Amino acid sequence: MSLVMDFAGKAVVVVGGTSGINRGVAEQFAAHGAKVAVASRRQDKVDDTVAALKAAGAAEAMGFTCDVRDIDSVRAGLEQVHQAFGDFDVLVSGAAGNFPALAADMSANAFKSVIDIDLMGTFHVMNAAYPLLKRPGASIINISAPQAWIPMQAQSHVCAAKAGVDMITRTLSMEWGEEGVRINSVVPGPIDGTEGMERLAGTEELREMTRKSVPLQRLGQKSDIANICMFLGSDLASYVSGTVIPVDGAWSHAGLGGISDSLAKFARAQK
Numbered sequence: 001m002s003l004v005m006d007f008a009g010k011a012v013v014v015v016g017g018t019s020g021i022n023r024g025v026a027e028q029f030a031a032h033g034a035k036v037a038v039a040s041r042r043q044d045k046v047d048d049t050v051a052a053l054k055a056a057g058a059a060e061a062m063g064f065t066c067d068v069r070d071i072d073s074v075r076a077g078l079e080q081v082h083q084a085f086g087d088f089d090v091l092v093s094g095a096a097g098n099f100p101a102l103a104a105d106m107s108a109n110a111f112k113s114v115i116d117i118d119l120m121g122t123f124h125v126m127n128a129a130y131p132l133l134k135r136p137g138a139s140i141i142n143i144s145a146p147q148a149w150i151p152m153q154a155q156s157h158v159c160a161a162k163a164g165v166d167m168i169t170r171t172l173s174m175e176w177g178e179e180g181v182r183i184n185s186v187v188p189g190p191i192d193g194t195e196g197m198e199r200l201a202g203t204e205e206l207r208e209m210t211r212k213s214v215p216l217q218r219l220g221q222k223s224d225i226a227n228i229c230m231f232l233g234s235d236l237a238s239y240v241s242g243t244v245i246p247v248d249g250a251w252s253h254a255g256l257g258g259i260s261d262s263l264a265k266f267a268r269a270q271k
């Protein structure tokens, strides 16, 4: 059986798409002929990514700056993209912030900053994009994390925020389903060469410990996440909605190895 992924003429928007995992997703859609837009806070990262999307083969590429904590900036940027591309076929929401810190040592503003980026940011992206979605047919993908259901020390802010993200996914799949809009969460495992890994398992020793804790015995690649997003964005997934899909080599079943203990140790050493 041969399978061709063709996104020619499709409008794809990736919020938080200017580095790491999400940029990998944007580039994969570009390589399959989509019109792709990315957004994040920094203009230099937006410009660099737009150039890469064009080089990868995007039918059209554009970007805008916004802070997902500011719904007006998100709305203004998404409306610009809508004017250029038309209704959105695929929307990926993946902006996130993370740092290891124990709850007792964190200021309220530190906790709030992650809630505001990950959870409020997801709501802002959903709410602002709602009138701009293709109906029927749009596919929304929220990028979650294993912390959403596996408690991890020094990650109370991220655990709380990403659990909320997955509940937004489930709830909106019910609210928007009758309009033909699908919404799913993708949960990456430990993905090599990313900011997330740098922040949570930044030494070679921790990287190797993490690799060994994955039942498939390897770290994930950005392409592993891009591939599931291609599937969810395509008609192959036309009956898939309201799900939370780990793409993690079974890492979550293995309890994420010793990363929780190592993060607690790291955070205590910072005191």
Ligand code: HXC
Pocket: 096, 097, 098, 099, 100, 101, 106, 107, 108, 109, 110, 111, 113, 114, 117, 145, 158, 189, 190, 191, 195, 196, 197, 199, 200
């Ligand atoms: C304790 C910290 C802290 C730390 C920041 N804060 N870093 N507290 N320990 N290491 C506190 C600050 O003191 C401040 O509180 C509050 O958090 C906000 O910090 P700012 O620097 O003012 O915020 P801002 O400039 O908005 O930056 C947000 C950020 C930053 C989240 C702190 O790190 C960021 O922009 N991150 C985006 C990129 C990122 O994190 N990518 C990784 C995603 S990986 P006070 O009280 O002093 O005002 C991921 C999952 C990975 O999400 C899973 C892997 C398995």
Ligand code: NAP
Pocket: 015, 016, 017, 018, 019, 020, 021, 022, 039, 040, 041, 042, 045, 066, 067, 068, 069, 094, 095, 096, 097, 117, 143, 144, 145, 146, 187, 188, 189, 190, 191, 192, 194, 195, 196, 197
């Ligand atoms: P990353 O490179 O830091 O990507 C984060 C993206 O979001 C960047 O484009 C960043 O660009 C943007 N961003 C951050 N804060 C923003 C804000 N307030 N407003 C708008 N944009 C913002 O991180 P990553 O490690 O690849 O992680 C990507 C996603 O995967 C995140 O949702 C993360 O939780 C999830 N995840 C990652 C891993 C992993 O192994 N790395 C594992 C599980 C889940 P600017 O800085 O320019 O704003």
